[in-house]
Amino acid sequence: MIKITRIQGFRGVRKFSTTKTRTYDHILTSTPAEGVFQVTLNRPKALNALCTPLIYELRDAMRTADCDSSIGAIVMTGSERAFAAGADIKEMKDMTFAQAYSQEFIKSWSQATDIRKPVLAAVNGYALGGGCELAMMADIIYAGEKAVFGQPEIKLGIIPGAGGTQRLMRAIGKARAMHFILTGDTFTAEQALAWGLVADVYPVSELVPATVRVAQKIAAQGKLAVQAAKEAINYGTTVGLESGLEYERRLFHSLFATSDQKEGMAAFVEKRQANFEDK
The missing domain is CATH 3.90.226.10 (2-enoyl-CoA Hydratase; Chain A, domain 1)
Structure with missing residues (x-):
């Protein structure tokens, strides 16, 4: 409905x-x-x-x-x-x-x-x-x-x-x-x-x-980045700082494989609103 x-x-x-x-x-x-x-x-x-x-x-x-x-x-x-x-x-x-x-x-x-x-x-x-x-x-x-x-x-x-x-x-x-x-x-x-x-x-x-x-x-943000941010924060509450930093960095790296990263950075450079497609 x-x-x-x-x-x-x-x-x-x-x-x-x-x-x-x-x-x-x-x-x-x-x-x-x-x-x-x-x-x-x-x-x-x-x-x-x-x-x-x-x-x-x-x-x-x-x-x-x-x-x-x-x-x-x-x-x-x-x-x-x-x-x-x-x-x-x-x-x-x-x-x-x-x-x-x-x-x-x-x-x-x-x-x-x-x-x-x-x-x-x-x-x-x-x-x-x-x-x-x-x-x-x-x-x-x-x-x-x-x-x-x-x-x-x-x-x-x-x-x-x-x-x-x-x-x-x-x-x-x-x-x-x-x-x-x-x-x-x-x-x-x-x-x-x-x-x-x-x-x-x-x-x-x-x-x-x-x-x-x-x-x-x-x-309104890209869902992949939001999900990764939530995952990183929650993981960090269960481990030490070094492990948390490494996990965060790996998630950060992984987002460069997404179209949303390309769109978000292009929109910033072009001074326009990003149009995230969650992929």
């Missing part, structure tokens, strides 16, 4: 992504701007608490967008009240160790990080527990000014299990991560900005449109 949308600053009506949309029970999907796919968590009565069916739907929608050549970036968001207030406690409370272990419970949640296109999280309201972990799986987080982050699992007799102990430590440092994970305390959007967890903070009503604008700007 083609979603037809009016965008301020463009004349007339433009046809955007041809990504096929389907009806989901726990998420909403849309194409709010050219090259941008948006997925919105939609369990309002549960403050978007994460359950396994929601995660499966999220994975399906994002993989569909990842395979759509017309999509260049993905925006993931929730409501103004809650991005996601945590994992669904009702789903977990009676689970045994044998069940959790044998079923690899919540391992599939991290598959959001397998998406090759940039994923931008627009976080309003609560991003707690699994919600905070899901936001940290995105490549960039933007926050509304009233956003609240935290990993309060310790208050439930457990610890974060979908990357909270690892990604939060890498984002804000060991001492701060230790404090918030061991106490269950929360922190604000402004603190998250100061510590480097989020890229910027916006008024609540402006957050999603601002994030979509950034996503549209990214989508």
